[in-house]
Amino acid sequence: xxxxxxxxxxxxxxxxxxxxxxxxxxxxxxxxxxxxxxxxxxxxxxxxxxxxxxxxxxxxxxxxxxxxxxxxxxxxxxxxxxxxxxxxxxxxxxxxxxxxxxxxxxxxxxxxxxxxxxxxxxxxxxxxxxxxxxxxxxx
Ligand code: AMP
Ligand code: ZN
Numbered sequence: 001x002x003x004x005x006x007x008x009x010x011x012x013x014x015x016x017x018x019x020x021x022x023x024x025x026x027x028x029x030x031x032x033x034x035x036x037x038x039x040x041x042x043x044x045x046x047x048x049x050x051x052x053x054x055x056x057x058x059x060x061x062x063x064x065x066x067x068x069x070x071x072x073x074x075x076x077x078x079x080x081x082x083x084x085x086x087x088x089x090x091x092x093x094x095x096x097x098x099x100x101x102x103x104x105x106x107x108x109x110x111x112x113x114x115x116x117x118x119x120x121x122x123x124x125x126x127x128x129x130x131x132x133x134x135x136x137x138x139x
Contacts, residue, residue: 026062080106
């Protein structure tokens with residue numbers, strides 16, 4: 001069920017700006033607008049489900065498949081030392097957008113661990129990354 005005021009539902013409907021990396025029947029991959037690290041990408045479900053408990057198994061499987069594709073694209077494009085993959089459920093766990101999504105965060109050796117930042121990404125950089133990643137994902 002789509003949620004009128006949900007930012008990710010607006011992105012899915014094409015009603016909000018997005019630096020899109022990939023999309024298929026069940027998922028969308030996009031650049032996080034507050035990237036903790038360069039290349040911080042989200043994989044979201046097309047269906048509106050608040051969290052892991054509510055999302056359908058079909059959508060979750062599709063997210064895993066998309067995450068793998070995007071992970072390879074991040075590796076090939078940015079050559080990070082590591083890649084952190086995480087997903088938060090409930091405010092107590094740090095969730096801030098209540099529409100299921102998975103984070104893919106390239107990481108450099110020794111970089112401090114953080115889940116969020118308040119510093120917005122440079123829109124030009126996000127667009128450039130989205131384009132470069134999209135080219136690698138589709139290959
Ligand atoms: P979480 O805390 O796991 O719910 O993460 C939500 C993520 O969504 C945060 O990293 C935000 O920076 C990101 N975010 C919020 N609004 C948008 C948006 N319009 N486009 C892309 N990413 C967003
Ligand atoms: Zn939603």
